[in-house]
Amino acid sequence: xxxxxxxxxxxxxxxxxxxxxxxxxxxxxxxxxxxxxxxxxxxxxxxxxxxxxxxxxxxxxxxxxxxxxxxxxxxxxxxxxxxxxxxxxxxxxxxxxxxxxxxxxxxxxxxxxxxxxxxxxxxxxxxxxxxxxxxxxxxxxxxxxxxxxxxxxxxxxxxxxxxxxxxxxxxxxxxxxxxxxxxxxxxxxxxxxxxxxxxxxxxxxxxxxxxxxxxxxxxxxxxxxxxxxxxxxxxxxxxxxxxxxxxxxxxxxxxxxxxxxxxxxxxxxxxxxxxxxxxxxxxxxxxxxxxxxxxxxxxxxxxxxxxxxxxxxxxxxxxxxx
Amino acid sequence: xxxxxxxxxxxxxxxxxxxxxxxxxxxxxxxxxxxxxxxxxxxxxxxxxxxxxxxxxxxxxxxxxxxxxxxxxxxxxxxxxxxxxxxxxxxxxxxxxxxxxxxxxxxxxxxxxxxxxxxxxxxxxxxxxxxxxxxxxxxxxxxxxxxxxxxxxxxxxxxxxxxxxxxxxxxxxxxxxxxxxxxxxxxxxxxxxxxxxxxxxxxxxxxxxxxxxxxxxxxxxxxxxxxxxxxxxxxxxxxxxxxxxxxxxxxxxxxxxxx
Numbered sequence: 040x041x042x043x044x045x046x047x048x049x050x051x052x053x054x055x056x057x058x059x060x061x062x063x064x065x066x067x068x069x070x071x072x073x074x075x076x077x078x079x080x081x082x083x084x085x086x087x088x089x090x091x092x093x094x095x096x097x098x099x100x101x102x103x104x105x106x107x108x109x110x111x112x113x114x115x116x117x118x119x120x121x122x123x124x125x126x127x128x129x130x131x132x133x134x135x136x137x138x139x140x141x142x143x144x145x146x147x148x149x150x151x152x153x154x155x156x157x158x159x160x161x162x163x164x165x166x167x168x169x170x171x172x173x174x175x176x177x178x179x180x181x182x183x184x185x186x187x188x189x190x191x192x193x194x195x196x197x198x199x200x201x202x203x204x205x206x207x208x209x210x211x212x213x214x215x216x217x218x219x220x221x222x223x224x225x226x227x228x229x230x231x232x233x234x235x236x237x238x239x240x241x242x243x244x245x246x247x248x249x250x251x252x253x254x255x256x257x258x259x260x261x262x263x264x265x266x267x268x269x270x271x272x273x274x275x276x277x278x279x280x281x282x283x284x285x286x287x288x289x290x291x292x293x294x295x296x297x298x299x300x301x302x303x304x305x306x307x308x309x310x311x312x313x314x315x316x317x318x319x320x321x322x323x324x325x326x327x328x329x330x331x332x333x334x335x336x337x338x339x340x341x342x343x344x345x346x347x348x349x350x351x352x353x354x355x356x357x358x359x360x361x
Numbered sequence: 362x363x364x365x366x367x368x369x370x371x372x373x374x375x376x377x378x379x380x381x382x383x384x385x386x387x388x389x390x391x392x393x394x395x396x397x398x399x400x401x402x403x404x405x406x407x408x409x410x411x412x413x414x415x416x417x418x419x420x421x422x423x424x425x426x427x428x429x430x431x432x433x434x435x436x437x438x439x440x441x442x443x444x445x446x447x448x449x450x451x452x453x454x455x456x457x458x459x460x461x462x463x464x465x466x467x468x469x470x471x472x473x474x475x476x477x478x479x480x481x482x483x484x485x486x487x488x489x490x491x492x493x494x495x496x497x498x499x500x501x502x503x504x505x506x507x508x509x510x511x512x513x514x515x516x517x518x519x520x521x522x523x524x525x526x527x528x529x530x531x532x533x534x535x536x537x538x539x540x541x542x543x544x545x546x547x548x549x550x551x552x553x554x555x556x557x558x559x560x561x562x563x564x565x566x567x568x569x570x571x572x573x574x575x576x577x578x579x580x581x582x583x584x585x586x587x588x589x590x591x592x593x594x595x596x597x598x599x600x601x602x603x604x605x606x607x608x609x610x611x612x613x614x615x616x617x618x619x620x
């Protein structure tokens with residue numbers, strides 16, 4: 040559904056995207072994960088025909104993003120990183136203008152509008168001005184709008200940036216339901232690790248290049264198994280027993296013991312059965328994509344930068360949408 | 362057909378937005394009234410044009426000028442809203458839609474012209490108060506001219522706005538382009554009797570011909586006519602039509618070039 044070959048984009052004094060290639064199958068959710076400035080938004084803009092590639096090729100739904108712009112645009116829906124609704128129009132009007140621009144027949148539009156608004160639970164607010172909506176509601180409306188014209192591919196550029204965790208979770212529920220029902224391919228960018236786990240496959244991008252591309256589960260395997268933390272009365276005896284019975288090497292960490300196993304949840308019952316009387320408590324920690332990123336690039340995903348940027352963005356939204 | 366639909370959509374959005382902004386409507390009515398009633402009346406007593414025919418009042422002179430002015434400002438404001446659209450992100454939504462960029466530029470130009478024309482027609486309703494009698498046909502002709510002027514100016518504004526990244530540049534555009542266009546158009550004072558460099562500039566200002574066209578239609582054939590009108594109506598119409606075509610072309614190209 041999406042085919043990208045050696046895509047490059049140079050700006051005046053920097054190369055934002057350095058020859059990336061990947062394919063996305065129909066119905067797949069494919070994610071670009073990386074810090075700010077890694078080239079995610081530049082890539083998405085090129086795929087959505089908003090920016091011309093310096094070299095390389097990209098096909099969306101079989102159409103070339105440079106030579107068949109119009110067909111590409113007909114095939115895609117877009118949810119931008121920053122809000123793109125007309126605040127002085129009502130939700131219904133925003134959807135109506137979208138339908139007009141995408142040539143959705145007016146009878147079909149009425150049905151479709153109810154459908155998508157219901158999906159994102161905004162049916163009751165169709166006639167209200169968008170400027171009175173909360174950040175989460177606006178985001179939901181934008182996602183509904185992205186789906187309105189039955190796109191084959193939906194682009195989500197940082198779909199839940201700056202939203203609170205509950206809203207974020209809710210928005211992902213909507214996206215998954217809509218995707219399954221309409222067999223839509225989704226390409227998204229994010230710098231939230233937990234959000235990337237909604238994808239079937241992830242490409243980690245850094246400095247304009249794809250560092251690795253795999254399923255979230257496989258990527259996590261790269262950093263090793265689950266970490267189990269055990270607190271016990273007698274650390275030394277537990278360590279000895281672990282080595283003797285399971286061949287595991289535990290390390291002392293703080294007051295407890297840490298040991299790495301492949302399948303954390305499956306190991307716990309065994310551990311309890313074998314040496315339950317020695318153990319006070321057990322916790323399992325799964326590796327996150329943060330760990331993957333750290334391992335592959337030697338850097339954190341620059342959480343600090345990310346959160347200041349988010350805060351600024353949230354602030355900007357509030358200011359713009361008073 | 363799809364193109365028309367796209368143009369219509371962009372136009373409709375501008376018109377709906379306009380009617381929703383009550384303060385903008387008020388401002389739009391207030392400013393020209395202020396100019397007309399206060400400036401017009403205030404200056405009328407001191408402002409004498411040498412050799413003016415009896416019965417002439419400055420307000421007769423300034424009335425078409427004020428109409429031209431309000432059309433100019435309204436049209437520019439509508440066009441500059443593109444910068445807002447960019448800042449608020451709505452422009453992206455339009456630019457990624459499967460419609461050619463020129464339909465967006467033309468739709469926007471028509472939207473701005475419609476709003477500007479509305480303002481012009483409201484001012485035309487004041488004609489009896491000024492002591493100018495207009496027949497229905499004259500009003501129609503005037504509206505036609507206003508439409509062409511408004512379309513040209515909005516297109517000019519679009520050309521500028523498509524290059525502007527923020528609202529901060531707007532004041533500069535106002536001071537160095539729009540105000541000179543307005544002052545040199547002969548809306549407030551007549552062309553004759555000014556120094557020759559200024560006369561040259563006035564002749565280069567396309568808006569001069571727009572204002573003159575309005576005076577032509579309003580006063581031609583009355584005693585005031587010969588005195589107030591400077592060019593033949595044909596010249597006026599030619600210049601403003603050429604201006605409209607030129608600017609809408611420029612606006613479309615500027616819009617297309619945006620990446």
